[in-house]
Amino acid sequence: MNEVINLLQARSSVRKFTDQEIAQDILEELIKCGQAAATSSFIQACTVIQVEDKNKRNQLVDLTGGQPYVASAARFLVFCADMNRHKLVCEMHNSKMESGYAEQFITATVDVALFAQNVMTAAQSLGLAGVYIGGIRNNIAEVSELLELPTLVYPVFGMCLGYPAQDPETKPRLPLSVVLKTDRYQDDNDSKTISEYDKQVREYYRSRTGGTKETSWSEQISDMLVKEARPHMKTYLKDRGFILK
């Protein structure tokens, strides 16, 4: 259709990178693209920590559950939802910020996601590639300590970026009728449509793994959602000053 649409529809996560560095001026240009994203009530609640220290990178490999690309990617960025600076600016005006509302948590987290995806797309437009790392929430308290995050700041996810050394096939997405509804929510045909989609996902895994994995989407999701993931998150967020009220 056009270059931007082609770029967006061709994206897939990349976990193998060449040794080529990403120059700091390029990285900063990507961050400016992140900053250009819309931001709830102009709150600008995203802070990015670029992790350059090799020792910290290696620790993050372990803290993310052993994901080696956290160390091997040219860059590893940690995207934080940050309400700390808002507390500071309230103090600049001799007012006391009321924090801990679920709404603030949502707006800050949404800001981070919009910012990060702009970074990812801009990176892709320059021939770079990457993968998000939600694994930083596996040991989120330790990650927060490692990066010296104050209260009212939490790491939402990480992002590996680098020049790609692989070109994975794009992962098939749900059929449009499942994700696009008109005028009201209706899911009457979704189970049937998802069963059809399952065959496509199974085929995708079969071809990508040489037949060693053949799970369907619904199998994958139903295995995953029968247990609680990262049960420490609620306590952690409370400790950091998020989601108290």
Ligand SMILES: Cc1cc2nc3c(=O)[nH]c(=O)nc-3n(C[C@H](O)[C@H](O)[C@H](O)COP(=O)(O)O)c2cc1C
């Ligand atoms: C917030 C978020 C966290 C993710 N965390 C990880 C991760 O820790 N490790 C990983 O290898 N992939 C991670 N991914 C990548 C997803 O697994 C991937 O986007 C999904 O399987 C779809 O594949 P695709 O990106 O190639 O289309 C994450 C993606 C998102 C959006």
